[in-house]
Amino acid sequence: MSAEQMADGADKRGLGAPLPPRPLDPIDQDILRILRADGRASIRSVAERIHVSRANAYSRINRLVEDGVIRGFSARVDHERAGQGASAYITLKIVQNSWRTVREQLKALPGAAHIALVSGDFDVLLLVHAPDNRSLRELVLTRLQSIPEVLSTRTLLVFEETDLDGSADAEDAEPTDAPD
Numbered sequence: 001m002s003a004e005q006m007a008d009g010a011d012k013r014g015l016g017a018p019l020p021p022r023p024l025d026p027i028d029q030d031i032l033r034i035l036r037a038d039g040r041a042s043i044r045s046v047a048e049r050i051h052v053s054r055a056n057a058y059s060r061i062n063r064l065v066e067d068g069v070i071r072g073f074s075a076r077v078d079h080e081r082a083g084q085g086a087s088a089y090i091t092l093k094i095v096q097n098s099w100r101t102v103r104e105q106l107k108a109l110p111g112a113a114h115i116a117l118v119s120g121d122f123d124v125l126l127l128v129h130a131p132d133n134r135s136l137r138e139l140v141l142t143r144l145q146s147i148p149e150v151l152s153t154r155t156l157l158v159f160e161e162t163d164l165d166g167s168a169d170a171e172d173a174e175p176t177d178a179p180d
Helices: 003-007 026-037 043-050 054-066 099-107 133-146 167-172
Strands: 086-094 112-117 124-130 150-158
Touching (some): 026 043, 026 054, 043 054, 099 112, 099 124, 124 133, 133 150
Antiparallel strands (some): 086 124, 086 150, 112 124
């Protein structure tokens, strides 16, 4: 099965059909909250914070991964400190039925962080990070507008951003212990 089929929600067991949504109980929701705030949290610290055994926490996290609820673990990056001080949301109007082709080309762009097919006045919303405004200008005027299926773009510069995926929890989180 291709990575695209998995990304589109296809069953990882090779059956082809998308997995149905999995209802999450309060313990699963607590696990997700903790892992969004700190993807490096150990099984032991997760279990202690939600008051379940380590075996229970371990099996629940594995099930959330296997069911595709948890798609992976990553670091939240301060883009400015990482030399990517210019950020923008770019809206694109594209040729009808060209989403898959355009998506692959957008994924290859330097600094592309998020791509969404949306409804409304435009078709695609793209978040990019670049070292500076000159690089951002090059990305939009040269790279994006040279994609034949892109009909038009509109660039919205980001002046300030706040990550809501657990960032407040991460600041208040207990220090994590060593992995089990």
